[in-house]
Amino acid sequence: xxxxxxxxxxxAVAGSRAEPLARPDAxxxxxxxxxxxxxxxxxxxxxxxxxxxxxxxxxxxxQAGVSVAxxxxxxxxxxxxxxxxxxxxxxxxxxxxxxxxxxxxxLRTAESRLLLTMVPDFGxxxxxxxxxxxxxxxxxxxxxxxxxxxxxxxxxxRSYFDLLRRRRADGAICLDPATxxxxxxxxxxxxxxVACCEFDPSMGVPYVGIDNYRAAGDAVRHLLARxxxxxxxxxxxxxxxxxxxxxxxxxxxxxxxGITPLDGWRMNLNSLDYEAxxxxxxxxxxxxxxxxxxxxxxxAVSDTLATGVLHGLRSIGKRVPDDVAVVGFDDISIASQVDxxxxxxxxPMRELGExxxxxxxxxxxxxxxxxxxxxxxxxxxxxxxx
Amino acid sequence: xxxxxxxxxxxAVAGSRAEPLARPDAxxxxxxxxxxxxxxxxxxxxxxxxxxxxxxxxxxxxQAGVSVAxxxxxxxxxxxxxxxxxxxxxxxxxxxxxxxxxxxxxLRTAESRLLLTMVPDFGxxxxxxxxxxxxxxxxxxxxxxxxxxxxxxxxxxRSYFDLLRRRRADGAICLDPATxxxxxxxxxxxxxxVACCEFDPSMGVPYVGIDNYRAAGDAVRHLLARxxxxxxxxxxxxxxxxxxxxxxxxxxxxxxxGITPLDGWRMNLNSLDYEAxxxxxxxxxxxxxxxxxxxxxxxAVSDTLATGVLHGLRSIGKRVPDDVAVVGFDDISIASQVDxxxxxxxxPMRELGExxxxxxxxxxxxxxxxxxxxxxxxxxxxxxxx
DNA sequence: GTGAAAGCGCTAACAG
DNA sequence: CTGTTAGCGCTTTCAC
Numbered sequence: 001x002x003x004x005x006x007x008x009x010x011x012a013v014a015g016s017r018a019e020p021l022a023r024p025d026a027x028x029x030x031x032x033x034x035x036x037x038x039x040x041x042x043x044x045x046x047x048x049x050x051x052x053x054x055x056x057x058x059x060x061x062x063q064a065g066v067s068v069a070x071x072x073x074x075x076x077x078x079x080x081x082x083x084x085x086x087x088x089x090x091x092x093x094x095x096x097x098x099x100x101x102x103x104x105x106x107l108r109t110a111e112s113r114l115l116l117t118m119v120p121d122f123g124x125x126x127x128x129x130x131x132x133x134x135x136x137x138x139x140x141x142x143x144x145x146x147x148x149x150x151x152x153x154x155x156x157x158r159s160y161f162d163l164l165r166r167r168r169a170d171g172a173i174c175l176d177p178a179t180x181x182x183x184x185x186x187x188x189x190x191x192x193x194v195a196c197c198e199f200d201p202s203m204g205v206p207y208v209g210i211d212n213y214r215a216a217g218d219a220v221r222h223l224l225a226r227x228x229x230x231x232x233x234x235x236x237x238x239x240x241x242x243x244x245x246x247x248x249x250x251x252x253x254x255x256x257x258g259i260t261p262l263d264g265w266r267m268n269l270n271s272l273d274y275e276a277x278x279x280x281x282x283x284x285x286x287x288x289x290x291x292x293x294x295x296x297x298x299x300a301v302s303d304t305l306a307t308g309v310l311h312g313l314r315s316i317g318k319r320v321p322d323d324v325a326v327v328g329f330d331d332i333s334i335a336s337q338v339d340x341x342x343x344x345x346x347x348p349m350r351e352l353g354e355x356x357x358x359x360x361x362x363x364x365x366x367x368x369x370x371x372x373x374x375x376x377x378x379x380x381x382x383x384x385x386x
Numbered sequence: 387x388x389x390x391x392x393x394x395x396x397x398a399v400a401g402s403r404a405e406p407l408a409r410p411d412a413x414x415x416x417x418x419x420x421x422x423x424x425x426x427x428x429x430x431x432x433x434x435x436x437x438x439x440x441x442x443x444x445x446x447x448x449q450a451g452v453s454v455a456x457x458x459x460x461x462x463x464x465x466x467x468x469x470x471x472x473x474x475x476x477x478x479x480x481x482x483x484x485x486x487x488x489x490x491x492x493l494r495t496a497e498s499r500l501l502l503t504m505v506p507d508f509g510x511x512x513x514x515x516x517x518x519x520x521x522x523x524x525x526x527x528x529x530x531x532x533x534x535x536x537x538x539x540x541x542x543x544r545s546y547f548d549l550l551r552r553r554r555a556d557g558a559i560c561l562d563p564a565t566x567x568x569x570x571x572x573x574x575x576x577x578x579x580v581a582c583c584e585f586d587p588s589m590g591v592p593y594v595g596i597d598n599y600r601a602a603g604d605a606v607r608h609l610l611a612r613x614x615x616x617x618x619x620x621x622x623x624x625x626x627x628x629x630x631x632x633x634x635x636x637x638x639x640x641x642x643x644g645i646t647p648l649d650g651w652r653m654n655l656n657s658l659d660y661e662a663x664x665x666x667x668x669x670x671x672x673x674x675x676x677x678x679x680x681x682x683x684x685x686a687v688s689d690t691l692a693t694g695v696l697h698g699l700r701s702i703g704k705r706v707p708d709d710v711a712v713v714g715f716d717d718i719s720i721a722s723q724v725d726x727x728x729x730x731x732x733x734p735m736r737e738l739g740e741x742x743x744x745x746x747x748x749x750x751x752x753x754x755x756x757x758x759x760x761x762x763x764x765x766x767x768x769x770x771x772x
Numbered sequence: 773g774t775g776a777a778a779g780c781g782c783t784a785a786c787a788g
Numbered sequence: 789c790t791g792t793t794a795g796c797g798c799t800t801t802c803a804c
Binding site: 492 | 773774775776777779780781782
Binding site: 100 | 492496
């Protein structure tokens with residue numbers, strides 16, 4: 001390998017400045033045996049039957065007794081090929097087990113046919129379902145998905161984003177926090193990408209999401225209707241647009257009901273893990289609520305959190321919904337399985353992903369088209385936790 | 387677009403025979419504006435300052451007053467470049483915002499630096515965690531991950547697998563059922579791929595997994611030790627190697643304890659979803675167990691199933707562990723959150739993925755090296771469901 | 773230490 | 789309808 005010092009700069013150039021993510025080792029040894037000698041070989045006396053493996057379009061052409069152009073035409077289903085010729089070519093392909101080298105094809109056509117998907121955490125079932133939606137639409141259109149877990153880290157995100165500039169991906173879908181996207185957006189709003197779930201409408205980037213403000217309001221109003229007055233909010237990191245919007249929806253719904261939301265009713269977590277919910281619940285309930293009594297309802301901005309809350313409540317002996325009501329968000333599949341089944345705001349996860357992919361594809365097809373922002377409907381699902 | 391009929395055959399050739407997966411539309415319109423005129427242009431009078439965007443190595447070379455070879459050397463951290471020259475090049479790169487075109491690089495070096503990961507269902511948290519392990523190792527080595535959800539479908543699997551032959555991926559990690567792998571293995575044991583979790587030791591393909599037979603035995607013996615005699619098994623589709631191995635482990639453990647396992651104690655499900663577990667539990671408990679009483683313990687081969695079982699039991703008024711004990715498998719994060727927290731067999735998911743990636747990388751580096759099969763340790767985690 | 777030039781395998785003018 | 793040929797942008801001999 002090369003000396004570490006000598007590669008520091010070039011690595012940065014390649015897009016990973018201050019980021020050991022991409023190609024940390026300058027160029028790991030190329031696979032041997034796949035390389036050919038590049039020198040002035042005046043075409044070696046061709047063997048009667050080529051190696052079958054690692055065959056090129058030229059080999060097929062030779063075997064079929066046609067030109068490479070014709071083989072290419074057959075490969076790409078161009079019309080202007082006489083059936084007889086086509087069959088000859090097809091036969092040669094079948095016989096040789098030839099497969100098109102997409103590396104070459106991609107260079108020639110200047111597209112990778114890869115869609116980059118950046119998620120903050122694909123361990124979270126919420127994202128998993130969205131990713132599925134993306135994948136299905138992408139595949140339907142002949143694209144594959146490059147999935148990257150950014151851990152909601154701006155550095156990693158930036159580094160992955162650079163894959164677009166390096167032409168490794170034709171477009172990107174970003175599910176990372178809006179704050180992170182903004183840093184990116186300024187530098188590269190010209191690049192073909194779309195935002196999913198998290199977005200800044202003013203950024204000029206196509207996006208799809210839901211109306212988080214109204215959704216949170218709906219959740220709170222449901223609790224209000226059930227007679228709750230001391231409603232707490234377990235929120236995620238405020239970096240997320242949805243966190244800010246849901247917080248506002250929560251606050252406004254309370255205020256409109258004539259309730260003055262106390263600061264102590266809100267918590268911000270930097271994780272959506274079950275455990276985070278568990279400990280948050282404990283904290284929330286154990287806090288001596290000064291002159292106020294403990295909350296009678298908890299609104300958590302994610303079902304994973306809410307599931308953790310259920311667990312936490314249980315372990316300190318609180319019954320749901322009798323002692324405390326709980327509302328979640330997302331309606332991931334576990335929501336209906338926990339005890340008690342969770343009342344939650346359902347997001348159309350699959351559609352969110354599908355729409356994001358579609359917007360991106362649209363943008364790729366027509367880079368100049370104006371970019372819609374689309375909001376999909378949410379839905380309050382009432383189960384037994386309230 | 388071209389006529390559908392004329393592309394049927396070629397599409398098959400490209401690797402998707404009878405499979406509408408890859409490139410369904412023959413060749414969607416290439417992105418306009420990225421192509422250049424290929425004709426006899428005797429080099430157009432070069433502009434003082436190139437378009438900044440869409441710049442090639444030649445442009446950088448010109449701006450820096452060096453040859454493309456030198457730029458390439460700098461890009462790849464080769465030693466033989468005088469510092470002064472290097473700086474000139476770096477400056478030109480910085481100024482132009484140049485990014486290497488990896489499409490070209492990949493063709494030249496004959497590698498895609500992509501690792502294909504095929505999972506039966508990435509909505510399952512178990513796979514999600516493994517995928518994470520793969521991703522992290524891959525990235526550490528300068529590879530990215532192409533994630534494909536096969537839905538445990540042989541056709542899709544085959545079609546994805548063909549990406550290797552088309553050079554879109556350098557290697558693959560397969561988590562699909564062993565039966566599916568076998569169909570594949572015969573045709574392509576020469577291709578660089580490894581098996582994870584599911585494998586056939588006799589196939590000559592590197593693999594990583596756990597000792598499912600012993601693990602299942604451990605689970606059953608734990609139940610036995612708690613005094614249970616009527617222990618049922620909720621298993622997945624028997625296509626899966628692990629399903630067969632765990633079943634055998636279950637049967638043998640019972641037999642060794644002097645118990646004759648009844649056929650009615652076993653169920654095979656074709657889904658690992660929570661709901662599948664829920665309904666299985668109901669069926670299992672409601673079945674009039676002829677001369678026998680209902681089971682006192684349930685061993686489910688996945689935590690998702692077990693979680694569903696808990697839910698199902700609850701809904702028919704059975705208490706866990708008092709009426710029925712439940713053991714799961716995997717130890718995904720939800721396992722400790724449900725009520726009661728699940729006793730389960732922990733699999734080292736992250737390590738499973740990391741090891742798979744490492745084996746693959748190893749195989750890529752040295753295609754001839756002998757291929758180890760590695761079994762990682764499992765662990766019985768006792769919680770409150772037993 | 774640097775440059776010239778030959779391709780990697782494919783697609784798409786263009787010419788017949 | 790088919791063939792010839794010029795690149796896509798890069799890496800890598802080989803020569804200086």
